[in-house]
Amino acid sequence: MTTLGTATVAPVLKLVGIHKKFGGVVAVNRFDLEVRPGEIVALVGDNGAGKSTLVKIISGLYQPSDGEIWLNGEQVNFRDASDARKQGVEVVYQDLALVPDQPVYMNMFLGRELTKGPLKTLDRKRMAKHTQELVDTLEVRIPSAKATLSDLSGGQRQGVAICRATHWASGLVLMDEPTAALGVAETAKVEALIAKLRDRGAAVLLVSHNMDQVFRLADRVAVLRRGQQVAVKPLADTTHNELVAMITGLAS
Amino acid sequence: MSPTIAAENPGMLARVKRVNWSNYVVYIGFVVVFLFFAITQTQYFLTGTNLFNIVIQAAPITVMAIGVVFVLSTGEIDLSIGSVVALSALTAAVVLQTTDLWWLAALAGLASGAVIGLVNGVFVTWVRLPSFLVTLATMGLVAGLARQLTELQSVPVTDKVFVFLFGGGNLLGVPIMIWWTAVAVLVGWHLLRQRRYGAHVLAVGDNASAARVSGIRVNRVRLMVFVGSAMTAALAGLLYAGRLQGARYTLGESDLMTVIAAVIVGGTSMFGGKGAVIGALIGSLLMSMINNGLILAGLNVSQQMIVRGIIILVAVSFSLRGKKSS
Ligand SMILES: Nc1ncnc2c1ncn2[C@@H]1O[C@H](COP(=O)(O)OP(=O)(O)O)[C@@H](O)[C@H]1O
Ligand SMILES: [Mg+2]
DSSP, X not given: OOOSOTTTSOOSEEEEEXXXXXXXXXXXXXXXXXXXXXXXXXXXXXXXXXXXXXXXXXXXXXXXXEXXXXXXXXXXXXXXXXXXXXXXXXXXXXXXXXXXXXXXXXXHTTTSOOEETXXXXXXXXXXXXXXXXXXHHTTOOOSOTTSBGGGSOHHXXXXXXXXXXXXXXXXEEEEESTTTTOOHHHHHHHHHHHHHHHHTTOEEEEEOSOHHHHHHHOSEEEEEETTXXXXXXXXGGOOHHHHHHHHHOOOO | OOSOOOOSSSOHHHHHHHOOGGGGHHHHHHHHHHXXXXXXXXXXXXXXXXXXXXXXXXXXXXXXXXXXXXXXXXXOOOOOHHHHHHHHHHHHHHHHHHHOOHHHHHHHHHHHHHHHHHHHHHHHHTSOOOHXXXXXXXXXXXXXXXXXXXXXXXXXXXXXXXXXXXXXXXXXXXXXXXXXXXXXXXXXXXXXXXSHHHHHHHHHHHOHHHHHHTTOOHHHHHHHHHHHXXXXXHHHHHHHHHHHTEEOTTTTTTHHHHHHHHHHHTTOOTTSSOOOHHHHHHHHHHHHXXXXXXXXXXXXXXXXXXXXXXXXXXXXXXXXXXXXXX
């Protein structure tokens, strides 16, 4: 799927020996991964394997006990989530981190609202305009950037969340089970949107429980089992059965 | 003042259908009650003085209601406002009596509110207690403080400047109470609708974890709404002290119910995420008008309380029922 040679392009995200302990429990043990522009890497594993922990480390919510995070060629050290956000790491959560009673444009700019004038009043017009442009470019079909979020369907809302992440990300978008709360048709739309991001050159790390989705979308897959990195390989080089076997640890 | 900006693109019909009628309950109620009293109390109700009086009487309630709009918008509640009214009024009156400095008295009154607001906010954010319990406790605590302060004695307020500024003054032909009302409403509206702060208040009430991952300092927003609410209650205390030319521990005693009713009828959600400043103003005027009409109708105090309770129950259930079904 990707036309980019794996070695020629510098990775947007590079994880080196990431290790995370909670008290005595090792949640992630020496994890290495590179995600390049225009690439979707799926992160799979059973419940409790450490996927969300890894996403939270990359997004600054947790600090790794050991290891290095490199972003666009520079080693980074996130103090907290807003620090990571400032450096261009964006996350799409399964449980929709949006505010339903507000218009779409306010969601798009939540926490980073545009203001104007000496009184620093909200610039609703400019926020709505930017939002409309963004959803149009990514072909997310919503009635209007001014529509109240709660009037949209689950798929449209996740579309808004993904647009927001894309807009603010400096190349890397993390997605923690972005379609887990959606129906079949809505999942298809969100998958199309994720594929579009990849085609536009974004690096996507996608946590998913859905093997079919992983095969439909991802270029490579990283498998975690009880915190251990079992494999990282192109999807072209693996099968559904092998993947399940690696996830569960049972020979197929 | 609905926070929903109706989409401009869809047709008129779609817009009308999308309108959430519960947001307009307060305006409809206002007109209905107005007409009712205008028809039944023809001689007095419609006189200019009486209509002015309704607005002036409503001033402390309106000022408090603005503070409470922010508290409810974040999904919290502040039950201590009534007690803060008395504490602030008595603090100001005592300072005035001992120093004769009107500005020091006003500052002391407001500061007493700020302190209570900080206490409420700290217990909600740091100790992580529900605001219902925290402010229930401070409601009692502050009421006790107010009684203790002058050992149940009322304190007269005679300072001319203080009484002008917080009571019977008149600026450019407009009563000072109406100025305070206007200032409170304008500042509240600006903060809630025009500033990032207001957007953050609504976001915290709507989905606190979304606000948090979006980089909004949720606890700071919560702390601020409690300080704001207590300070508007403290200002209301000054307005009572100025208007009545004295302070007493009973001031503000029955205001909690009136203020909360005014705010909810005005379209602010009890569950956070939706706030309406102009609605709260209309709601306060509605409560004041009901009061006024019932007095004109010759009802005694206990009858007024009963009728007011019933009217509030009806009005609030209208505005909340509409919300759920939408
Ligand atoms: N905040 C935490 N404190 C203690 N243990 C945690 C914490 N977060 C996750 N863990 C543990 O780390 C392991 C990995 O969890 P998680 O990353 O949520 O798994 P996944 O997302 O793959 O289902 C689990 O054993 C979990 O109990
Ligand atoms: Mg998880």
